[in-house]
Amino acid sequence: MDFLSQVLGYFTSGFLWDGAVLAVEITACSIVLGFILGLGVALLRMSRLTAVRAGAWFYIWLMRGTPQLLQLVFIFDALPAIGLKFDSFTTAVIAFSLSEAAFAAEIIRGGILSVNPQQGIAASSLGMGPATTLRRIVLPQALRSILPALAGNAIGMLKMTSVASVIFVSELTFRSQQIVGQTFEFFTVFTGAAMIYLVLTSVISAIQAYLEHALDPERSRGGVKGYGFLDKILPKRSVATPAKVGKSAAPAVSAADRSELVRKLLADSVKPSSTDEEPLIVCRRLWKSYGDRDVLKGIGLEVNRGEVVAVLGPSGSGKSTLLRMINHLETLDEGEITIGGRYVGYAKKDGKLVPTSGRAQARAEVGVSMVFQNFNLFANLTALENIMEAPIRVHGVPRDEAEKMARQLLATVGLSGHADHLPHHLSGGQQQRVAIARALAVKPRVMLFDEPTSALDPELVGEVLSVMRSLADAGMTMIVVTHEMNFAREVADRVVFFDEGEIVEQGRPEDVLDSPTKERTRRFLNRLGGEAEASEG
Ligand SMILES: Nc1ncnc2c1ncn2[C@@H]1O[C@H](COP(=O)(O)OP(=O)(O)OP(=O)(O)O)[C@@H](O)[C@H]1O
Numbered sequence: 001m002d003f004l005s006q007v008l009g010y011f012t013s014g015f016l017w018d019g020a021v022l023a024v025e026i027t028a029c030s031i032v033l034g035f036i037l038g039l040g041v042a043l044l045r046m047s048r049l050t051a052v053r054a055g056a057w058f059y060i061w062l063m064r065g066t067p068q069l070l071q072l073v074f075i076f077d078a079l080p081a082i083g084l085k086f087d088s089f090t091t092a093v094i095a096f097s098l099s100e101a102a103f104a105a106e107i108i109r110g111g112i113l114s115v116n117p118q119q120g121i122a123a124s125s126l127g128m129g130p131a132t133t134l135r136r137i138v139l140p141q142a143l144r145s146i147l148p149a150l151a152g153n154a155i156g157m158l159k160m161t162s163v164a165s166v167i168f169v170s171e172l173t174f175r176s177q178q179i180v181g182q183t184f185e186f187f188t189v190f191t192g193a194a195m196i197y198l199v200l201t202s203v204i205s206a207i208q209a210y211l212e213h214a215l216d217p218e219r220s221r222g223g224v225k226g227y228g229f230l231d232k233i234l235p236k237r238s239v240a241t242p243a244k245v246g247k248s249a250a251p252a253v254s255a256a257d258r259s260e261l262v263r264k265l266l267a268d269s270v271k272p273s274s275t276d277e278e279p280l281i282v283c284r285r286l287w288k289s290y291g292d293r294d295v296l297k298g299i300g301l302e303v304n305r306g307e308v309v310a311v312l313g314p315s316g317s318g319k320s321t322l323l324r325m326i327n328h329l330e331t332l333d334e335g336e337i338t339i340g341g342r343y344v345g346y347a348k349k350d351g352k353l354v355p356t357s358g359r360a361q362a363r364a365e366v367g368v369s370m371v372f373q374n375f376n377l378f379a380n381l382t383a384l385e386n387i388m389e390a391p392i393r394v395h396g397v398p399r400d401e402a403e404k405m406a407r408q409l410l411a412t413v414g415l416s417g418h419a420d421h422l423p424h425h426l427s428g429g430q431q432q433r434v435a436i437a438r439a440l441a442v443k444p445r446v447m448l449f450d451e452p453t454s455a456l457d458p459e460l461v462g463e464v465l466s467v468m469r470s471l472a473d474a475g476m477t478m479i480v481v482t483h484e485m486n487f488a489r490e491v492a493d494r495v496v497f498f499d500e501g502e503i504v505e506q507g508r509p510e511d512v513l514d515s516p517t518k519e520r521t522r523r524f525l526n527r528l529g530g531e532a533e534a535s536e537g
Contacts, residue, residue, distance in 0.1 A: 003188060010179070010192025019175035020196050022089070023161040026171070029093045031154050034100025041105035042112065043134075056105070063102030069163045071095050076167045092164040096157060107149040111142030121329060122376035126390035126442055127364025136393060140380045144215050151208035155201045172196060217380050217422055258467070261412045262440070262474040280305045280340055280477050281326065281446060287334035288321055288501075295321050297501040298335070303446075306475045310488035310509070313498030314524055319481040322498075323448045326479070327368045328359050339366040339446060364394050366446075369439035373451040375431040377423035383410065383434045384419040387441045395442065402441075409437035413467050429460030436467055447471065449480040483528065489513055497521045 010016060044056035063071070072095045079086060079094075086094070115138050123133040162173035176193040180186045279302035286299040295318045303309050311319050324330040326337055328345035336343065336353055344366055345359030356362070377386050387406035391397040397405070410416050413433035423431055432452055439447060449468065453461040465487050472478060472491045482488060488495050488509055495512040497504045497520075505518045516522045 006185065006188040007191045007195070010176075010189050011195045013179075013192065015179070016172060016175055016193060016196060019170060019172035020200060022169065023158055023171040024200060026089065026092050026096060026161045026164060026169070027154060027158045030096035030100050030157060031150070033093070033097035034104050034153075035108075035150065037097060037101035038104025039108055041101055042108040045105060045109055046112070060102045060105055063099050064106075068095075068099055068160055069166065071099055072163060072167060088164070088167045088169045091167055092161070092169050096161070096164075100153060100157060103153055104150065107146055107153070108142070110149075111146035112138055114145050115141045116376075116379075118372065118374060118376045119378060122370075122372060122378070124360055125327060125329060125363065125370040125372075126438070127360050127394040128390060129358070129360045132393050136389065137378050137380065140215065144212065147208060147212055147215070151204055154204050158200055158204065159197065217382075258412050258414075258470040259473040261408065262470055262476070278341065279303055280307075281479070282338045283322075283326070283335070284337075285335040286322070286325060286332060286337065288318070288325060288330070289333055295501050296325070299501070299503060301496065301503065303477060303479060305445075305477055307494065308472045308476075308478045308480065308492045310492035310495045311479060311481045311498055312483070312488065312495060312512075312524070313504075317498045318501040319498050320450050323370065323450050323479065323481060326446075326448060327363055327370055329370070331355060339368055342366050344368065360394075364390075364442060367442070367444045368446045368448065369442055369444035370448040370450065371432070371435050371439050371452050373454050375423070375428070375435045375455070377431055377435055377438070379423055382420050382422055383415065383426065386423070386434055387438045390438070390442045406437070406441060409440055410434070412440075412470075413437045414463070427460060428456045429463045432456065432460075432464045433467055436464070436471075440471075444476075446477045446479070449478065449482070451481050451483070453482070453484060485513060485528065497524065499524070 041056050041059060044052050045060070047053050047056070072092065075095045075098070076088075076091050079091065119137050119141065120133050123137050128136070161169070161171050164171055165174035165177075172193055176189050179189050183189065281301070281303040283299055283301040286296045287294070288296040299322060301309075301322075311322070313319050321330060325332055326339070326344075328337075332346075332353065336346070342362070342365075343353065344362045345355060346353040347356045348354075377383075378389065381389060384403070384406050387409055388399070388402040391402040391405065392399060407416070407419065410419055413436055415430060415433055415437070418426060418430060418434075423434070426434065436452075452468070453464050456464065461484070465484060468478070468480070468487070469491055480487075480492070490509075492509050494506060495509045496506040497512060497516070497518070499520050504520050505512060505516060512521065513525065516525060
């Protein structure tokens with residue numbers, strides 16, 4: 001009993017708790033500063049420039065490879081030598097932050113690498129710059145895997161603050177040793193101190209649980225089972241739980257109404273301009289190689305305003321590469337591309353094209369949007385938020401206005417009832433329709449579709465094609481890489497057949513598809529026809 005009351009006495013000792021507060025202050029400051037610095041180091045570590053990458057790697061190697069105690073005393077002695085005089089507390093925070101930055105950098109880098117790179121490509125295609133993409137799309141997704149490791153670091157650091165006693169920081173362990181030095185009651189004093197540490201580390205674990213839950217995109221108005229009281233204290237967010245998600249609803253508006261809606265929404269972007277008769281997209285002598293392989297070999301292609309061009313060709317012939325180059329998701333080796341007379345991501349200097357910075361902004365300004373084979377919806381945002389993101393972040397549209405337009409677009413693609421659903425709670429067809437609505441939200445003049453139905457089950461293909469038909473009816477300029485022969489026949493104004501990085505033949509759909517003039521086209525169409533028959537059989 002005597003032992004317990006003594007332990008309790010030390011556990012509640014103001015002297016020890018003052019030391020604990022100091023340890024918490026050092027930890028909190030160092031974790032925050034270390035995270036900010038670590039984020040910078042992680043980004044440098046992923047730089048394209050070898051020297052920058054090497055510098056970041058060296059810093060991490062140095063800080064992780066040397067003892068914390070050594071770093072602390074080194075900085076304590078080194079700072080005054082270069083004329084910087086700080087108190088012990090500040091010195092400890094600087095030393096712990098610098099060390100934490102090295103560990104945090106690798107944790108953050110791991111988190112960023114765990115996010116599907118296609119998320120960044122989709123953001124970029126909507127005109128979002130690298131900083132916006134990192135802040136809004138990549139980090140929120142990465143944070144969920146970063147958090148547990150960072151919390152582990154915070155707990156480790158709280159305990160490591162005891163080494164700060166060497167530079168005369170009077171924290172918890174230092175104070176308990178002082179008491180033991182006077183009373184020799186090491187058992188009860190250290191037990192009381194250990195209990196204080198346990199309370200503090202438990203608080204860190206609780207903060208970790210809170211943040212993990214706050215960052216959970218599944219968190220719904222009704223709460224997700226398993227978090228108990230946290231749901232009561234967190235701000236509510238409206239997201240559908242899996243149970244509430246119904247099956248793919250048929251588009252609620254008729255095709256004609258939909259074309260009309262699209263026409264209205266895009267009035268500014270698709271309105272034919274009487275003053276400009278030039279083709280909207282002009283590609284001249286495009287060359288692209290990956291290593292020794294020439295993927296595009298001198299492509300020339302012009303697309304007029306309001307024209308729908310279907311690009312057909314065998315796998316690996318360079319169709320997707322061409323689309324990615326048109327909106328500069330990929331760099332050109334030779335040749336040039338203009339959209340509405342402008343280069344995207346390039347400027348002409350002394351007759352040569354040189355890549356420019358701010359290409360995301362350029363993409364937004366010329367009005368080119370892309371829809372991907374694998375949808376690439378932002379996994380941390382609901383369907384509605386996916387559509388609102390680029391208008392708000394890139395084009396500065398006020399939130400209310402962006403939401404109104406996003407809801408109209410969702411209605412246009414027949415998904416009004418799915419506004420609050422996260423992408424993985426939608427079928428493939430629904431995801432692709434949201435992706436089309438998202439691409440339309442930036443009011444593009446040109447839509448690029450990269451095999452938009454290839455990843456879909458056959459029964460979901462129709463709903464996506466029907467939305468694309470409405471866009472074509474509304475006068476949207478479109479380049480569609482597709483294997484859907486019927487779509488190409490019925491909707492496209494022109495079919496371009498691609499093989500081995502070259503345009504083999506092009507013309508009206510009925511000419512190219514029914515009476516191809518080139519042997520390569522005939523072979524491809526026969527093979528495609530055979531595959532279609534086999535899958536029907
Ligand atoms: N980033 C890259 N690095 C190296 N090779 C690449 C890269 N992107 C594409 N390729 C290669 O370039 C060639 C053309 O690819 P691309 O995706 O443009 O073909 P595709 O006609 O769209 O094929 P699919 O219909 O299968 O998508 C392929 O051989 C591919 O492996």
